[in-house]
Amino acid sequence: MALGLPKNNQPLVLVMCNALDDATRLQRQITTDSPAASRKVFNMCLALKLAGVRAYVLSLGRGRASGSGDCYRVKVCRVDRVLTVYAPFSHLRVWSELLSLFGHLKAVYRFASRPNKVIVFYNRQLAYLPSLYLASFLGYKCFLDLEDGEVESGKSLGVLSRFLVTQFEKHCRSGALLACSALEPMTSIRPTLAYYGTAESNCYELRLQSTAVTCLMPGTLTPSTGADTLAEAIRRLRDRQPAWCDLLTFEITGKGASLPLFQQLAATSGVPRVHVHGRTTDNRYREILNICDVGLALKPVGGHLADTTFPSKVIEFAGAGLLVLSSDISDVRAVFGDGARYLDRNDPESLIVSLAGIVRDRIAAQNTAKNGRQTVVNRFAPFQMGKQLRAFFFESNG
The missing domain is CATH 3.40.50.2000 (Glycogen Phosphorylase B;)
Known part of the structure; x- marks a missing residue:
């Protein structure tokens, strides 16, 4: 499937994440994904689409490398009407991490000429850094989506965690989506928006009607x-x-x-x-x-x-x-x-x-x-x- 460019006047949002659909998860033999996180990302893109925004998912498409050496190429598909680009993935350790580091640079560069372009990074991940640096250099509005697991309660952050915090705070200066309001004091990025997800109104059957x-x-x-x-x-x-x-x-x-x-x-x-x-x-x-x-x-x-x-x-x-x-x-x-x-x-x-x-x-x-x-x-x-x-x-x- 070709990765089409949006119309010149259509706002564009790229979401950098590790969301997975079932077909890709099974094909790539991934067992460490988060279904709830994936649904939240794809539903956010569908909501943006309803508001006239072209939203693409740039997924690492990865899980824990098994060591088997199985490799998978870049994959472009639609997941519930959302155009999704999966980075290449290998189950060969070290090579797997390198593929994730550089797997989406081409896609980020491809949309650099768009006048209204945003990129959202789902949590602070080491694998996003090359794309973060390139997007910041190319003039994207960079946002952080700060979800759970980002705060190490009662512990001091390690060296890598502190480095990631510093880099994302520096380059995601356009704003931050927050999983809940309590995360606001934990980032210096402003403005912020608490985003809980979307709810479909497609249920018409009343629950709790039977005795069971x-x-x-x-x-x-x-x-x-x-x-x-x-x-x-x-x-x-x-x-x-x-x-x-x-x-x-x-x-x-x-x-x-x-x-x-x-x-x-x-x-x-x-x-x-x-x-x-x-x-x-x-x-x-x-x-x-x-x-x-x-x-x-x-x-x-x-x-x-x-x-x-x-x-x-x-x-x-x-x-x-x-x-x-x-x-x-x-x-x-x-x-x-x-x-x-x-x-x-x-x-x-x-x-x-x-x-x-x-x-x-x-x-x-x-x-x-x-x-x-x-x-x-x-x-x-x-x-x-x-x-x-x-x-x-x-x-x-x-």
Whole structure:
């Protein structure tokens, strides 16, 4: 597929990232990607497209090198209507890193003649530096998209991290997108915009109508995302066998160190029931999402990611009509208000109490879900977010 140039008067945004679609991920044998991050990037580009901006994804298209030596050339394709350029990738260590360092210089140079051009760097990555330097030299408006994992809580930054911070602060002077408002003091880049993602208003089926309640726990399954707390809550419910838990089912997707806990629960009979799907394709994930009633976001209150990240999946949950049950962290309450249920403690008992309240009073839970869906549809509709992003990229004083 040819990499076409936008019209002379059409604003252009390039997003430098490591977003992956399923076909490329499977083709390149990559197992270390972040599906939520990829969806956020592609959806942002779709929103910009609705606002009249030509948005391209420049993806490293890489994962952890296996050492096999398998190599993949530059790939240009459309991912959900977004033109995407994947850099070459090799599973041969060292060579893999070199390919990522220089894989997108040609694309950055190709668009240098455009009058209204922006490049956005998704987090501070060493592999972006050659493209960052070239884009800055060629007159791009350079923005940083600062997501979770950028702040080392309670620790001093290492030499490489300090160097990356310095370079991106120096060259991304046009502005910064922030995963949540708490990140603003952690960068000197101005102006800033807290960007939580987009919500599609394509769900017309009311959730929580049947007597059964199905909960979804997706993504990275580790203690730092609350997965162990959920597994312990399920174990306690199976031991106690309250009557209401017979109506409860958990769908588990994703991967991580805590996945075996759920596989053990799924392998044994008992209620609540547990179904483990592991890492799925995006299409399969949407199918699972559509049969669920409650979306779980359980990163611990007071944890190292509590204030410096935003669980973007809560926007996805609410947009699909699910009731959001989230830890009271970051900007979640500020965004949802009374459109979500919150956990203010990290212990399994608090989670059990919240689940019991949902199962026993589905009408109240349904009303909360309706409020949450209305909130995100009104505030984060793709066209509306596209206009906001366009104004930030091209009309701000950065």
